[in-house]
Amino acid sequence: MFSKFAYSIFEQSIKDYHVYNNVNQPINNPYPKDKIEHLLYFKNWIDTIQWHYEDIIRDPNIDPVAALTLKRKIDASNQERTDMVEYIDSYFLQKYAHVDVKSSAKINSESPAWTLDRLSILALKIYHMNEEATRTEASQEHRDKCQEKLNVLLEQRTDLSTAIDDLLSDIENGDKFMKVYKQMKMYNDDDLNPILYQNKK
Structure with missing residues (x-):
């Protein structure tokens, strides 16, 4: 099943990131660029970096200048994430281009790549919730609560x-x-975000 195949690549990306656990480490994508595995690994790597960006920016003691710089990185990461979803959907469009669509066929609310986007984020939730459920220095109550949440996440994965x-x-x-x-994101576009185009005058 494709979901199991994709999830295994997401898990590999997450595991590879946590070898060094540093948002500045370069990606070392092990798959050829012309393979769907390359896109899936890259997609999850973006998500994993952004997950940790979001942790860092919530530090109550973060320097305001550093926080602004990080916010710019999060914005760029969001755009990169969206672009990668579109690349993955292009793969599926090509893969199923030959299909004879039935007259009764219906459209889905989400494209395949956006459902995989959700699975990629879910893989991160499961990884980090498992960390909390097994964190030895945490209280037993904390671990038990996290295990309950982990069980729900695993059901959601299924x-x-x-x-x-x-x-x-x-x-x-x-x-x-x-x-x-x-x-059609507007906030990064100099011609669509009022704050940006007013400052160009």
């Missing part, structure tokens, strides 16, 4: 994985069709 595989099967069989909208 449900989401099933939904992803069902969607891909429906697309392959012509029961659903893909329609991808390019993301």
